[in-house]
Amino acid sequence: MTALDTRTSLSPASVRPALGLRVANAAVAVGNLAARLFRAWRNRREVYRLGEMSDAQLADIGLTRGDLHVVWQSPIGVDPTEQLGRISDARIRAYETLARRIG
Template sequence: AVANTYRAWKNRRAFYRLGEMSDAELADIGLTRADLHVAVAVPFGRDPTAKLRAIAGDRAETIKDLARKVA
């Protein structure tokens, strides 16, 4: 439990650095500023980067599905 809390704290610090990135830089890694606002709402003991990973993964799947329909 202590290791998980430490990892969540460490990842939360890295997460806050994402907020310092420009919108173009966030887009390069598949995120938007709105994604950051959604992810930061997770409770303190939880890892916001896990939420970002889920958001980015869902978006990638949606894009792939749209590409299949066009092709």
């Protein structure tokens, strides 16, 4: 045997952990996607329930009927409650900005 051994080989055992890790990561990604889609579907049903509320009740939680129509038009995989939260936050910021200008 010489000081420089040019033989290098990859044993199948050294390749398997990397492959297993990639398969596990892919399975987790699919599971996360399924969980996000299920949550979006469940939240969409809850938004439909908001449609049964009166305009005064919607105003109490910072929404309008038009906001509901906007999120109803969104794609199925999009979580409507996140959209409603952004709409409500934007409206609150706009009101606060107006209040600062007046005061």
